[in-house]
Amino acid sequence: MIDLCKRFGHRTGLCPEPAPSGNDAPDRKAWQTVAPGRVEPWSGEIRIGSPGVGRIGDVLVTVNDTVFAGEALIRLDDDEVRNRHAKAELQYSLRKRARPSAQRRNAERRKHEDAVADAERAVVDERAAVDRAAAAKRAGTGSDDDLATARKNLSNAREQLRQRQAELASYEDDAPATTPTELDQQVAMARLDLRGAEAALDNLTIRAPIAGTVLQVNVRAGELASPSAPQPLVIIGDVSKLRIRAEIDERDYGAIKVGHRVIVRSPAFRDREVKGTVSSIAPIIGAGRIGARGQRNLTDVNVAEALIDLAEPGPLAVGMKVDVYFSREAAQR
The missing domain is CATH 2.40.30.170 (Efflux pump adaptor protein, beta barrel domain)
Incomplete structure (x- = not known):
């Protein structure tokens, strides 16, 4: 050389x-x-792009900000996704209220399935609470203690969800096969639609995959984000x-x-x-x-x-x- x-x-x-x-x-x-x-x-430079095409709604961080794993960095605006989520949430609520009391052979299954669904909703709610606490801390209206409490609640909600899922799996392994009623099937389908809508809604929030420092921000509110953009939206890294x-x-x-x-x-x-x-x-x-x-x-x-x-x-x-x-x-x- x-x-x-x-x-x-x-x-x-x-x-x-x-x-x-x-x-x-x-x-x-x-x-x-x-x-x-x-x-x-x-950690190397973690280059974070957009999962889909959308308009940048909010840029929540700036260069040199320290972020935790899962923290919201950017929010995309997509009215269609939000409307689809609102519709799926309403449909699920209506289907659930319309079903009659379960017969004894289906009551136990319904109890476990509803417990999992409730735990999933709790995780969604606690994650939103973490996002609000993090935004408030950056704006100077929140505290480290508030954010720590919200993150602890989210961790507890996720643990509860794992437990409810394990209980449902254990019940399904041991319980005799039963045929759900037509209304129960409609509730199950509405629940699946709601899960998909919640996943699409969560994809509008671009989160930090690791804890680290924001090294570069390449977008502003109002600009168009795309997976094919030559530059990442944000670059973060562990500079400890x-x-x-x-x-x-x-x-x-x-x-x-x-x-x-x-x-x-x-x-x-x-x-x-x-x-x-x-x-x-x-x-x-x-x-x-x-x-x-x-x-x-x-x-x-x-x-x-x-x-x-x-x-x-x-x-x-x-x-x-x-x-x-x-x-x-x-x-x-």
């Missing part, structure tokens, strides 16, 4: 800038090779720790091992070195992406991705390009 850089310079975008000379440069005899890298969150994604020249693939010690340097902080360790190496060779600009050419090289765990991030920031020096001493052990 060094010969390639000497011959073609650094036009490929895959060769790191020449190491500083003098006291600022690591000892060339001490490192096996050098590779370009990029700083990323410990950082790591480096480096690209090793395929000719150095056999020399670099998991556990290899490295030194990371950034052009922005030439007087700082950050120590790290190789935690994984991809089992596939492919085109480099970190330094690529435009179409590849004959001077481009194929690379393998390696993840570097940092002892401490120092001044590095997510997205920053760095040079990763792989210790020759570690390679010889």
Whole structure:
């Protein structure tokens, strides 16, 4: 790789800038090779897109906000989905009130099915309460305690739902087969329609899949969201720790091992070195992406991705390009 850089310079975008000379440069005899890298969150960058086409109703977070797993980030507007949910909710309520008292052989089944349905409704209600508490906290009208209480209630509701589902499954395993009445069948169908409508309604709220920090927000209220959009709506990541994604020249693939010690340097902080360790190496060779600009050419090289765990991030920031020096001493052990 060094010969390639000497011959073609650094036009490929895959060769790191020449190491500083003098006291600022690591000892060339001490490192096996050098590779370009990029700083990323410990979780990687979680790029969140839209599940469907819709207009952005509310953007609930801003850059640098800390979010919890499941927190609402964006709400889409779709009157058709909301109307369908309201209709399904009304139909279910009417069908349930219209059915007569169950006969003894069907009473136990009805009791378990209704318990599951009630538990499902409780989860929906408690999730909405969490969304309201989170929004109030961000607006300054709510507290951490209110949000913690709402999240605890949601967790309890989900546990109750699991228990009711387990009780229904146990009853169905042991109970003799019975034929439900026509009205019971209508209630069951209305219940299925309501579940589908609730799922569609919940899809209008785009939630954080993990706990982390909002790194980027690429939309505003009123804009159109689409699954085919080139940019994600939001990027989040766990920045409690950082790591480096480096690209090793395929000719150095056999020399670099998991556990290899490295030194990371950034052009922005030439007087700082950050120590790290190789935690994984991809089992596939492919085109480099970190330094690529435009179409590849004959001077481009194929690379393998390696993840570097940092002892401490120092001044590095997510997205920053760095040079990763792989210790020759570690390679010889």
